[in-house]
Amino acid sequence: MSGETLPGVEESTPSRIVLHVDMDCFYASCERLREPELRGEPVVVGMGYESGETFGAVATASYEAREYGVESAQPISEALERLPRAEAGTPEPSTEADRDADVGHYRPVDLDFYKSVATSVKEILHECADVVREVSIDEAYLDVTEETGWRRVPDGDRTLAEGYARHVKQRIGREVGVPASVGVAPNMSAAKIASDHDKPDGLVVVEPGDVEEFLAPLPVDAVHGVGPVTADRLAEMGVETAGDLAEADPTALRSAFGSRGVELHDRARGIDDREVTPTGRPKSLSRESAFAEATDDRGEKRETLAALAADVAARARSRDATYRTIGIKAVVPPYDVNTRERSLPGPVDDPELVEEVALELLTEFDGEAVRKLGVRVSNLSFASGEQARLDGWEGGEVDGGEGAERRSAPIDEDGAVNAEPEGQLSFDDLGDGA
CATH class of the missing domain: 1.10.150.20 (5' to 3' exonuclease, C-terminal subdomain)
Structure with a gap:
């Protein structure tokens, strides 16, 4: 009977569970991280809106701006006609009357900053799934078949897969501070459609057997x-x-x-047999933690950073990864992102060194209030064999030195600061607009 199926018994193959994670109006969401006053306001990210500029386009528009007919890839001149720009240099709206004014808040494209935020999101996605396919700066597929299931929880109201997707979504919102829409389905194309179905900040689950019925009434596009x-x-x-x-x-x-x-x-018809193929090993590993309120308490900052350093080093060791660069991130009010890092003579696996270097880099921010701290190891190697240590290493110069940029440090496509980029994303590749 080997290889045969008994009559009347169907072979049962568990349906794949795919998550499509799509960051909502990602560039605008990033700008709201820096300027919380913009939450709920029409925000347009683009170029060419300054006086005297003759050409430009909208990179993304918040949902509030879209109500005025402003759309991604629209000429900036048309956007300004539909939604005039709030006067530059004026205070952000403080009264209800100010908020009711038909004006938009225009901001320039800051790809380095958006990539740094995207890297924090990607770190969460890679922690939540072994198989992640990054499509663009603001979009990814996850195969979580091994992490969860289609079974229903005891009360029968939802599946385990829905709970897992909600966990991913909530982690992004809580730890990074930007909204995401998540679609859950047994294949990639249905998951993509599901994530678009209830934007912004949506979560839509399409269970096996329901895909064709879910799709049927939707417009063909x-x-x-x-x-x-x-x-x-x-x-x-x-x-x-x-x-x-x-x-x-x-x-x-x-x-x-x-x-x-x-x-x-x-x-x-709900048929899509494509597998979620990973986009390769990460180029960096990081962990960040935000404070409830900005703090200048030196002990609290050092304790938090030491814990982050230990966590990052443990994650690198669990993946058999060595690293040649150790860095920190310090976000100071209102949302200025500072990055500092140190390059090592060779690849190492040394948790004590990660903590030592991170704390030394942090001394530059003594006496300065911070909203968030992070530790990163980058320039990773996954070669097998004996891991290196740098016992007795004296340390080197901090890359960037005094006067290193706060919001525009060079960041590669995976967000590793000043880390020998292996190919930059072009503006056309970024795909922010949903």
């Missing part, structure tokens, strides 16, 4: 892979919803769109 041109061509064929696409003649779709037509037909 909700199907992952259907853009405006394809949607127009499908409309000419009488296909206007995902349900229409699911019921369409696959031969006609193949004739019109080639193999892609069959793929879209499958996705509309």
Whole structure:
């Protein structure tokens, strides 16, 4: 009987559990970290809005700004017509009347800052799942099949998978301070659609067996892979919803769109066999902690940083990773991000050294109030074999030295400060707009 199935008994293969995490209006959310007064206000991040500038575009617009017709990739001149800019240099709105004024708060694109925030989010995602595919600065897929399940909790109101997704979402909000929408489904395309379904700050779960029913009433351009041109061509064929696409003649779709037509037909029916393929090992590991209120207490800062250093070093050891750079991050009010780091002669696995270097770097901020502290090890190596130590190491110069930048230190695509970038993201790659 080996390899056979008994009559009347179906083989049971647990359905994959995929999370799609999409940061809501990410650039605008980052700006609100620096300026909490902007919460609830129309925020436009872009370029070309300063007086005398003749060209520019919107990188992202908050949901409040979208109510005025401001959209991502829109010419900045059109955005300013729809939503005039609040006077530069004036105080942020303090009264209800000020908040009711039809003006927007325009801010320049600060990719270095956004990448540093994104790195904090990515650290959480990699802690929550062994398989993470980073799509852009503000979007990722997680395969959490090994971490949770589709079983329902005892009261039957939700699945374990929903609880796990809520845990991921809440960690991002609590530890980083930016909102995320999360979709949960048995495949990638359905998870992507689910995360878009209830923005902003949404959580939508589509259980196995419910995917096609969930998709059916949605407009056809909700199907992952259907853009405006394809949607127009499908409309000419009488296909206007995902349900229409699911019921369409696959031969006609193949004739019109080639193999892609069959793929879209499958996705509309809830069929997507793609695996979540990881984007590679991390280039850095970090841990951050925010204080309830900004503190200048030297003992409290040192105690917090020492705990963070121990945690980061333990995580590196658990992954058999060595590191050549140790750094800290100190966020001072209102939200100025300071980064300092030290390069080592060679790769090491040395928790005591991580704490020693981190605390030494922290002395630069003695007497200064901080809102958040972080420790990072970067320039990672995962080669097997005996790990190195630098016993007796005397230390080197702090990279950047006196006068190092506070908000624009060079950060690579994974957020490692001044760490020999292996390819920068272009503006077109960032995909912030949802």
